[in-house]
Amino acid sequence: MTEPESTATAAKDREVFFSSESDGPLRRKSLLAQKAPASQNQTKVYPGDIHADGSSQDRSRATTPSSHGVLKLQLDLKTLLLQLALAIALCVCLAWTLWLLLLNVAPNDTVNRVMNTESFDSGSFWLLVDQSSALVVLATFGLAVVALSYLFILITMFFRRKSKQEIYAAAQSPTSKLASLKKRVEKALDDAAAKPKRGKVASSAVKLAASLARDGSSARKFIVRSWWLIVDSIIVLNVYIVLTAFQQKIWLKIGDLALETTMLYQMLEAGSPAALLGIFTVIVASNALTCAGMIFFPFEHTRLVETLMDIMCVSPYASKRFDLLIAIGYPMLVLFYCFSTFSFDRAKFAINLEVFPPGWFEQGASVIADPVQTAVIYKCLKSLRIASVLDFFTRVGVNATLCIRLYYLVKQIQGPRKQRSSGYPKRHRAAAAFFVAFAALLVVFVEESIRTSTLACRPHPECAVNARRWTFLESDSMTQCPCLILIDRDIGPKTFAEWEQPKNVTDKVTQLATMGELQTLQLVNRYLPVLPDELRRCTEMKHL
Known part of the structure; x- marks a missing residue:
């Protein structure tokens, strides 16, 4: 090509740009787009994508569809196993509530x-007294609501409808949004280039973008100031939300522990077996230590972990906050304890029924049964019933709270992306130290309550069940035993003198009734000429 021809060609090119000056930048954009196909077909090769043999590899193929399928299959399998375990737990909760x-x-x-x-004593062997009709109706209503709640959660877990967010998830994904935005922008620019009269808005937007690109423009300063104002507001709002969530989570946990401690205190006062008290104490102390661990050791998917910890490691009764172990697991353990510790000589009882006439003393099953063992089991079984309005709020309340936690757990399993960060503060030494100190003090309190009350009742072997109360012992004191059940009987006197002159137990009854805690007094072949005045203090007497 000669020099004049090249000059003419350059002038022609410049003329194209000059002729588009009146249409603004949009016209130039459309003209440049006509030359794009030649360059778009070019493949960019990065140094990291070139292999030793000179071939290149597309980065988008780093994760193959087969690997995505394997990961999705593993995730679905884990979710299915977790749902199966949760379904079994819900079925157990439902069955226990119905029982x-x-x-x-x-x-x-x-x-x-x-x-x-x-067949024991015409079905009245355990002497469980029927409650008032109003209380029975109230208990039935509350437990029925809890059972329906468990059933609703079970149905929700397997028969859930997809939410609107899930239906439009693909359309609202970042990739689809970016592609849609790109198409709309390109269409607007093309329309503005083809129809200048209708492209004023787009042209103004482009001019605004150009002005924002200049450092000293007022529009850019305004946008920057507004942006930082929004960012600061968001930061302040997030800090407020975090602090509020922290306070709520900590105070709820403190309230939870306070209610559990109250429940434990009631169990101590009821004279529950030491083994059951130890298990309950471990659960409550583990609850507090788990909170401290969640504060110091962050986990992945912390919200789901906290929910599982709350369900598995915490829970109180009624005014006490609740968990699977205490709402369901611990009461079931109490029933298993009663069943496993009950021993009865059924062969001897069958012989007595055949030998002795109806109505004789020897035909009673309570004569053969171990009275101390029966008394302990009676106290345990009684603790499972709703015997007052307070019991109603505790038993039904703990199960209702467990229902709420299980419902949230189901929602978190179904929508793992909705999990939020931990509600517990991280590395908060004061809160963690409080929970650790609480656990230590709780263990000391329970241990001392059991030890001192046992020492106070040691001089009285007739005391079958006593309250586990922290007692400041006095030397040579015989009236400090918080006895609940006094049993002293001799069903087989060995001599005629013992039959004619049974043992006088007036002083023993007086000593054990001084604290005013007696609920059951059982005497067989014992001499009690008058009822001591100290028995008037025992306002909770049930069986005499």
Whole structure:
């Protein structure tokens, strides 16, 4: 090509740009787009994508579709196993709630069926007194609502409808949004280039973008100031939300522990077996230590972990906050304890029924049964019933709270992307130290309550069940035992003198009734000429 021809060609090119000056930048954009196909077909090769043999590899193929399928299959399998375990737990909760409902409606029949004592003393072996009709109706209503809640959660877990967010998830994904935005922008620019009169808005937008590109423009300063104002507001709002969530989470946990401690105190006062008290204490202390661990050791998917910890490691009764172990697991353990520790000589009882006439003393099953063992089991079984309005709020309340936690757990399993960060503060030494100190003090309190009350009742072997109360012992004191059940009997006197002149137990009854805690007094072949005045203090007397 000669020099004049090249000059003419350059002038022609410049003329194209000059002719588009009146249309603004949009016209130039459309003209440049006509030359794009030649360059778009070019493949960019990066140094990291070139292999030793000179071939290149597309980065988008780093994760193959097969690997995505394997990961999705593994995730679906884990989710299925977790849902199966949760379904089993819900079925257990539902079955236990229905059994509690039967226990409150027909206590003696239900316990006799479980303990296999239907033929003992015409079905009244355990002497469980029926509650008032109003309380039975209230308990039935509350437990029925809890059972329906468990059933609703179980149905929700397997038969859920997709939410609108899930339906439009693909359309709202970042990739689709970016592609849609790109198409709309290109269409607007093309329309503005083809129809200048209708492209004023787009042209103004482009001019605004150009002005924002200049450092000293007022528009850019305004946008920057507004942007930082929004950022600062968001930071302040997030800090406020975090602090509020922290306070709520900590105070809720403190309230939870306070309620659990109250429940534990009631168990101590009721004289529960030391083994059951130890298990309950471990659960409550583990709850506090788990909180401290969640504060110091962050986990992945912390919200799901905290929910699982709350469900598995915490829970109180009614005014006490709740968990699977205490709402369901611990009461089931109490029933298993009663069933496993109950021993009865059924062969001897069958012989007595055949030998002695009806109505004789020897035909009573309570004569053969171990009275101390029966008294302990009676106290344990009684603790499972709703015997007052306070019991209603505690038993039903703990199960209702467990229902709420299980419902949230199901939602978190179904939508793992909705999990938020931990509600517990991280590395907060004061809160962690409080929970650790609480656990240590709780263990010391329970240990001292059991030890001192045992020492106070050691001089009185007739005391079958005593309250586990922290007692400041006095030397040579015989009236500090917080006795709940006094049993002293001799069903087989060995000599005629013992038959004619039984042992006088007036002083013993007086000593054990001084604290005013007696609830059961059982004397057989013992001499009690008058009822001591100290028995008037025992306002909770149930059996005499």
